[in-house]
Amino acid sequence: MICVKATDLIDVIKMKKIVGTLTADLTINAISQDSRAIQPGDLFICIEGTQVDGHRYVEKAAANGASLIVARKDIQAIAGDVPVVYVSDTGKAMSLLANRFYDYPSEAMQVIGVTGTNGKTTVTYLVEAILKGLHHKTGLMGTIEMHVGDEVIKTKNTTPDSITMQQSLRQMVDMETEYFTLELSSIALEMGRAWGLDVDVAIMTNLTHEHMEFHHTMEAYAESKKLIFSQLGNGRKNGRTKTAVLNADDETIHSYRIATAAEVISYSVEDETADFFAANISYSQTQTHFDLIVNGESYPVVTNLVGLYNVSNTLAALAAVYATGIALEDATKAVANLEGVAGRLEIVPGAQDIGVYVDFAHSPDAMEKVLSVVREFTKGRLISVFGGAGEREHEKRPIMARIGTELSDHVVLTTDDTGKEPQEQIIEMMIAGIEKDNYEYIENREEAILHAIAMAEPEDTVIILGRGHESDYNDKGTMRYLLDSEVAARAIAARNAKRSR
Ligand SMILES: CC(=O)N[C@H]1[C@@H](OP(=O)(O)OP(=O)(O)OC[C@H]2O[C@@H](n3ccc(=O)[nH]c3=O)[C@H](O)[C@@H]2O)O[C@H](CO)[C@@H](O)[C@@H]1O[C@H](C)C(=O)N[C@@H](C)C(=O)N[C@H](CCC(=O)O)C(=O)O
Numbered sequence: 001m002i003c004v005k006a007t008d009l010i011d012v013i014k015m016k017k018i019v020g021t022l023t024a025d026l027t028i029n030a031i032s033q034d035s036r037a038i039q040p041g042d043l044f045i046c047i048e049g050t051q052v053d054g055h056r057y058v059e060k061a062a063a064n065g066a067s068l069i070v071a072r073k074d075i076q077a078i079a080g081d082v083p084v085v086y087v088s089d090t091g092k093a094m095s096l097l098a099n100r101f102y103d104y105p106s107e108a109m110q111v112i113g114v115t116g117t118n119g120k121t122t123v124t125y126l127v128e129a130i131l132k133g134l135h136h137k138t139g140l141m142g143t144i145e146m147h148v149g150d151e152v153i154k155t156k157n158t159t160p161d162s163i164t165m166q167q168s169l170r171q172m173v174d175m176e177t178e179y180f181t182l183e184l185s186s187i188a189l190e191m192g193r194a195w196g197l198d199v200d201v202a203i204m205t206n207l208t209h210e211h212m213e214f215h216h217t218m219e220a221y222a223e224s225k226k227l228i229f230s231q232l233g234n235g236r237k238n239g240r241t242k243t244a245v246l247n248a249d250d251e252t253i254h255s256y257r258i259a260t261a262a263e264v265i266s267y268s269v270e271d272e273t274a275d276f277f278a279a280n281i282s283y284s285q286t287q288t289h290f291d292l293i294v295n296g297e298s299y300p301v302v303t304n305l306v307g308l309y310n311v312s313n314t315l316a317a318l319a320a321v322y323a324t325g326i327a328l329e330d331a332t333k334a335v336a337n338l339e340g341v342a343g344r345l346e347i348v349p350g351a352q353d354i355g356v357y358v359d360f361a362h363s364p365d366a367m368e369k370v371l372s373v374v375r376e377f378t379k380g381r382l383i384s385v386f387g388g389a390g391e392r393e394h395e396k397r398p399i400m401a402r403i404g405t406e407l408s409d410h411v412v413l414t415t416d417d418t419g420k421e422p423q424e425q426i427i428e429m430m431i432a433g434i435e436k437d438n439y440e441y442i443e444n445r446e447e448a449i450l451h452a453i454a455m456a457e458p459e460d461t462v463i464i465l466g467r468g469h470e471s472d473y474n475d476k477g478t479m480r481y482l483l484d485s486e487v488a489a490r491a492i493a494a495r496n497a498k499r500s501r
């Protein structure tokens, strides 16, 4: 069991004041942001969520036996005799405390963090597959799951809270994990979940319209992502980032170059002056081939991920592992180890005469990229099925509907995760963006998928967008969905049966 002296712990945070007496021999058994989990001898830290404010639960934490409380707002009236440390940002403070509590596990591994609007999950899986293929011990954290040793743990967030993160990193270090790759969402960076992390390589994939419900402006969104590149490395209170891997095909690269003091490796599928450049790109429905050009040397690469954007993702992963000291001769061969990523241009098998895919595209850029790729290898018609998510980013709905109808021959509009928003309102906004008449609307997602696959003719492709790997849960608990790939498999079986009659 970990037990840390309270004075050693708070030494790592920038405090404004302490109210109450902190005895020199006070030790802390656990730190938690949840009053319900507090036990005698624990430290409770108040986090302001978007739903509720953790400062409200101080009384409960004190009643449960908290020995120390960290807060931003004045909570003296409800803290009783428990000493309170005041800070200006409890999100950052929690991360620094968790780093210290678990004894800086990120310093004991090579850490590769991936940020950007699209491609984070894919790049982390590529990095993991390359390193595993070269027999290294790896850990991973992201939207789909967390890999700690051989354990696979489902995740709620793209980037978990800092206590969960540091606790898992400690477990990884204790298992002698050498490399750790994680997705860094802009929201997490802004909330300080990765504050103080010792990052060997930070990757920026791209920046397009997303998460405006949280950041409100593109400038604020871009700034949040810079936080991981601007870590200065002056001690454990700040964390540090040693190498920045930046996408030269994204126009934001210049601002990220300016923001970082780290060494930069650029990558590109267009600009041959980039440090990592992909030449002679070709792809089929199942594989992509290209030559990686670095310092005038050429390395052939074969990946099971399809399309130009996945060449970009592969370049990012290769540049990152190279920055940690892996030889490119080895890394490029290990790329083919990744069979695919769940819900990312995932082929639904079984269809004899048509192609069926499930993809997680839920932003205008992702949708444009993936439909353009599928368009290229589709001989017949391209039929897309998608809806719009509820409660957030109204402005992207008409844009996605327009892109979908422009790049597909036929669209079946349907329901996505509506949350508490009425579906009629979402679909109205989507239809407002459509300039063609190549669409129909089937509200029930399952029926929409069944219909699209039943209507497909030989050589057509059906692609179901938006939910990818996400299945039978909904954050708001208002509607349950099946896994798109399972519904599609059922539709394919029905189609095959009908055709064989
Ligand atoms: C709004 C928000 O950010 N909520 C996060 C928060 O959930 P929560 O339910 O604990 O927060 P809350 O209800 O607002 O409570 C605030 C505080 O009060 C405390 N509390 C609450 C009740 C109580 O009785 N006692 C108590 O102490 C809570 O423990 C918390 O510290 O803390 C949880 C654990 O860290 C997170 O999983 C959860 O993320 C939710 C699920 C979420 O959806 N967050 C989104 C905004 C998010 O972070 N998304 C990004 C980007 C995703 C992407 O790229 O697409 C991500 O990284 O996932």
Ligand SMILES: Nc1ncnc2c1ncn2[C@@H]1O[C@H](COP(=O)(O)OP(=O)(O)OP(=O)(O)O)[C@@H](O)[C@H]1O
Binding pocket: 116, 117, 118, 119, 120, 121, 122, 123, 143, 158, 183, 205, 206, 309, 310, 312, 313, 343, 344, 345, 359, 360, 361, 362, 365, 366, 367, 369, 370, 468
């Ligand atoms: N480099 C890229 N550029 C543009 N679109 C991409 C790129 N890589 C993947 N995509 C698209 O984005 C979708 C999501 O990919 P991925 O899960 O790797 O990204 P992500 O950044 O983790 O997404 P999220 O933050 O939404 O979980 C894919 O299904 C694909 O449609």
